[in-house]
Amino acid sequence: MPDELLERLREFQTDAFPLQRTLFRNLVDEGQHPLTLFIGCSDSRLVPYLLTGAGPGELFLVRNVGAFVPPYDPEMDSPPGADGAAPPRGDAKLGAARRLAGFHGTAAAIEFAVLNLQVRRIIVCGHSHCGAIRALYGEVPAAAQNLARWLQLGRDAALPVAEPGPEVLRRTEQRAIVLQLERLMDYPMVREQVEARQLTLHGWHYVIEDGEVHVFDVDVGQFVPASRADNAGTGPYQRFTEADALDYSGVPLAAPP
Numbered sequence: 001m002p003d004e005l006l007e008r009l010r011e012f013q014t015d016a017f018p019l020q021r022t023l024f025r026n027l028v029d030e031g032q033h034p035l036t037l038f039i040g041c042s043d044s045r046l047v048p049y050l051l052t053g054a055g056p057g058e059l060f061l062v063r064n065v066g067a068f069v070p071p072y073d074p075e076m077d078s079p080p081g082a083d084g085a086a087p088p089r090g091d092a093k094l095g096a097a098r099r100l101a102g103f104h105g106t107a108a109a110i111e112f113a114v115l116n117l118q119v120r121r122i123i124v125c126g127h128s129h130c131g132a133i134r135a136l137y138g139e140v141p142a143a144a145q146n147l148a149r150w151l152q153l154g155r156d157a158a159l160p161v162a163e164p165g166p167e168v169l170r171r172t173e174q175r176a177i178v179l180q181l182e183r184l185m186d187y188p189m190v191r192e193q194v195e196a197r198q199l200t201l202h203g204w205h206y207v208i209e210d211g212e213v214h215v216f217d218v219d220v221g222q223f224v225p226a227s228r229a230d231n232a233g234t235g236p237y238q239r240f241t242e243a244d245a246l247d248y249s250g251v252p253l254a255a256p257p
C-alpha cells in the first residue's frame with residue numbers, strides 16, 4: 001500500500017521547494033520577520049495562505065479550536081512555588097482565569113509575536129459552519145474534558161436559544177470573534193501597542209461557501225464584506241506605509257528594529 005504522505009513529502013522537496021529555494025535561504029539567513037500574527041480556527045477549510053495570498057515568512061500562525069484567545073493572566077508573571085515555575089496543577093488557589101490560560105500556547109504565541117517578532121497586525125479569523133461555535137449549543141463528549149473547558153472561551157458569544165438556526169450560528173461566530181478581540185486588548189503589550197498605533201487588530205469572519213472574508217468594523221459595529229469594506233482592519237485602523245510593504249520575496253523591505 002503506497003504511503004501517500006511520504007510521497008507528498010518527497011514531491012515537496014523535488015518539485016515545490018526548488019522554486020522557492022532562494023526565499024527559504026533568505027528566511028534562514030535573515031531570520032523571520034512576519035508582520036502578521038494570524039489566530040485562526042483549526043478548521044481544515046480555513047486556509048490562511050490562500051485567503052491572504054501570503055507566502056513563507058509572512059504569517060506567524062496560531063490555530064486552535066474556535067480561534068479563541070485565552071484571558072490574559074497576570075498571575076502567570078509570578079507563579080507560585082519555591083522555584084518560581086510551578087505549573088498549574090488544579091490547585092484550589094489558582095483562579096478560574098488561570099486554569100483557563102495555564103500553560104497555553106496561544107497566550108505564549110501572542111506574547112512572542114508582539115514582543116519578540118514585533119508584528120504590526122493581529123488577525124482573529126473565525127468562519128462559517130464552525131464546529132466549535134455549534135458545540136456551544138450542544139453536548140461535548142464526556143471524555144473531551146479539555147475541549148469542554150476550552151469552549152468556555154466562546155461561551156459569552158452564545159445567544160439564549162436552544163436550537164440555533166443558521167442565522168444564530170452566524171451571529172455567534174461573529175460575536176465570538178469580537179469577544180476574542182476584546183480579550184486581546186487585555187494583554188498589556190497588545191493594548192500598549194494598539195494605543196501607540198504600532199499594532200492593528202483585525203476581526204475576520206470567513207464565509208467558506210462564498211470565498212469572502214467579512215471584516216469587523218468597530219465604527220459601524222458590524223462585519224462588512226471585504227468587497228465593500230474600506231480597509232481590512234478593525235478600528236482604530238492605520239494604513240501601512242510603503243516601508244511596511246513586502247517585496248515579492250516575502251522579506252520585509254524595512255525589517256523591524
Ligand SMILES: [Zn+2]
Pocket residue numbers: 041042043065066067127129130131132133
Ligand atoms: Zn471553526
